[in-house]
Amino acid sequence: MSGSFQIIGGKRLHGEITPQGAKNEALQILCAVLLTDQKVRVTNIPDIQDVNRLIEILGDFGVKITKNGLGDYTFQADDINFDYIKSAEFKKDGAKLRGSVMILGPMLARFGEAYMPTPGGDKIGRRRLDTHFQGFVELGADFHYDENDSFYTLKAKELTGKFILLEEASVTGTANIVMAAVLAKGRTQIYNAACEPYLQQLCKMLNRMGAKISGIGSNLLTIDGVEKLGSTDHRMLPDMVEIGSWIGLAAMTKSEITIKDVNWNELGIIPNTFRKLGIQLEQRGDDIYIPAQANYRIQKFIDGSILTVSDAPWPGFTPDLLSIILVVATQAKGTVLIHQKMFESRLFFTDKLIDMGAQIILCDPHRATVVGLNQETPLRGTTMVSPDIRAGNALLIAALSAEGKSIIHNIEQIDRGYENIDGRLRAIGADIERI
Numbered sequence: 001m002s003g004s005f006q007i008i009g010g011k012r013l014h015g016e017i018t019p020q021g022a023k024n025e026a027l028q029i030l031c032a033v034l035l036t037d038q039k040v041r042v043t044n045i046p047d048i049q050d051v052n053r054l055i056e057i058l059g060d061f062g063v064k065i066t067k068n069g070l071g072d073y074t075f076q077a078d079d080i081n082f083d084y085i086k087s088a089e090f091k092k093d094g095a096k097l098r099g100s101v102m103i104l105g106p107m108l109a110r111f112g113e114a115y116m117p118t119p120g121g122d123k124i125g126r127r128r129l130d131t132h133f134q135g136f137v138e139l140g141a142d143f144h145y146d147e148n149d150s151f152y153t154l155k156a157k158e159l160t161g162k163f164i165l166l167e168e169a170s171v172t173g174t175a176n177i178v179m180a181a182v183l184a185k186g187r188t189q190i191y192n193a194a195c196e197p198y199l200q201q202l203c204k205m206l207n208r209m210g211a212k213i214s215g216i217g218s219n220l221l222t223i224d225g226v227e228k229l230g231s232t233d234h235r236m237l238p239d240m241v242e243i244g245s246w247i248g249l250a251a252m253t254k255s256e257i258t259i260k261d262v263n264w265n266e267l268g269i270i271p272n273t274f275r276k277l278g279i280q281l282e283q284r285g286d287d288i289y290i291p292a293q294a295n296y297r298i299q300k301f302i303d304g305s306i307l308t309v310s311d312a313p314w315p316g317f318t319p320d321l322l323s324i325i326l327v328v329a330t331q332a333k334g335t336v337l338i339h340q341k342m343f344e345s346r347l348f349f350t351d352k353l354i355d356m357g358a359q360i361i362l363c364d365p366h367r368a369t370v371v372g373l374n375q376e377t378p379l380r381g382t383t384m385v386s387p388d389i390r391a392g393n394a395l396l397i398a399a400l401s402a403e404g405k406s407i408i409h410n411i412e413q414i415d416r417g418y419e420n421i422d423g424r425l426r427a428i429g430a431d432i433e434r435i
Contacts (some may be wrong), residue, residue: 004409005422008431009381009402012292013255015428017246019238019262020046020419021071025198027102028175029234030054030075032202033063034106035179036209037078038231045071045236049416057093057100060084080111091117091151101132102172105179108141108154118150131166131173138164139177139184161186161225169194169219169313175202182211184225193221196314197237197266208232237263242418243288244270244321245393248328250290251279252401254375257428259288268315273325276307277332295375298334310339319343323394326350330358330379331401332372339367349391352384356402381406389417396421400430407435 021044030051033040045051047070055073059065062081066074084090085107093100100116107114133152137143141156161184166173174194179202181188193199195217203216209232212224243262250257251274264271264283271281271288278296282289298307311319319342326338330353340346347368350360356379359371373379381404386392392414399406408414411434414421422432 003411003434004407005396005399005411005414006433006435007381007396007399007406007408009400009404009406010378011253011400011429011431013249013253013257013400013425013428013430016258016260017424017428018260019242019246020048021236022046022198022239023048023050023241023417024171024196025201025236026051027054028172028198028202029205029236030058031102031106031175032179032205033058033075034061034077034080034103035110035182035206036229036231037076038229039074039076040209040231041068041072041074041233043072043233043235044238045073046239047071047419049412053093054100057090057103060090060093082111082113085115090115091149101129102176102179104132104136104152104154105176108136108156109159109180109183112156112158114154116152118152131168131170132176135164135166135173135177135190136180138162139180139188141180159184159225161188161223163189164191166190166192168192171196171199174199174221178203178206178213178221178223181223182206182213182226182229184223186225188223188225190221190223191219193219194313195219197240197268201234201237205232205234208234237266240267240270240318241320241390241393243267244274244318245324245397247271247274247279247281247288247290248324249397249400251277251293251296251328252331252397254292254294255290255428256292257290258284259290261286262288264288269317270321273309273317273321274328276309277325277328277336278334279328296332298329298332298336298372300334306335306337308337308339311342313342319346320390322346323349323390324397326360326368326370327353327394327398329370329372330360330398331375333374335369335371337367337369341366346388346391349387349395352382352395353379353398355382355384356380356398358398378403380404383407383409385409386411386413389413393418393421400425400432
């Protein structure tokens, strides 16, 4: 359902907000239920479009799904319907969702064959999937791509472990190859593996199911193949992108907010990156407390040069939060260079912030210099369209801090990634409604 948000900005917010389960973890964990014929129970699943679509696809495959409560499901893949996977219907359903690429590893490992339409999701370059397929081929799969049909086919009589060096530390690529390797014959080593907390969660879950994965949290994973996997329970981490977003929201709206149950140990350098923008935040148990601040001043580097914030593979700063850092910097005191290394065109939404009165120089597709307004001139409300999930949330935060009324269209892009975001924001005092 694509509608619009109407936001009256400039209101101070107050209270507690709890982050949803992590979207990017959910997409991996849900695919992993295909690796066993036993029951797998998963809790803290976010109720968002991308995840619900994947659950529907699993249901169409013949996975038995029981909803135990909000965000709490039991899955059992003991009777998979292969006709569906080869059907025109699946070509349509699977193509809508980029996360569906991660069903390939489990299907190949357990059933010796896997199929997938060219995936949809956010608009980012095509070479992203090469890492996945190269990994499968190295493990012994035959790969075929039908260009007329935009359909991928993988087949393997058996998968055999080997040493794989990834071209890029792709999170979904690593997850996919790990899921294929856990049931392969012999030992697989993946070097330049992604080591995000969500990937660590997947590996720990697979180990509880009987897999033998070591090196978790490092960039060299060693996987000794096993015959089969069993059942387990798994609770998903909170979404770090949401946590970062609420830190930024508190600062921009000069609000006192407590973010609950953030799993502080898994946040890496996220809290300190916001502190570099001058935002005060403190750890209280497993919560983040952000006091109301009239101003926040961007730190400089020790030698006095201008601060640069750039993204990098984990444990570097996640690219999904750079758009939030950029928005928050617009009202800081000082100047910062935002360097988006990992994706093209993620910075193009800055046009909309410039329309709202932000002082931003877009240097090129990867870099933007932000000259903070120090809360002296509020951003102005405006009408805008959300281009992708993360920029959508960044624009939402800009609108909540702006003076006057803003309208954000194409909010399906926000609903894809954030559960009941308007309801949760209203609960802490935001003036936001769906129209």
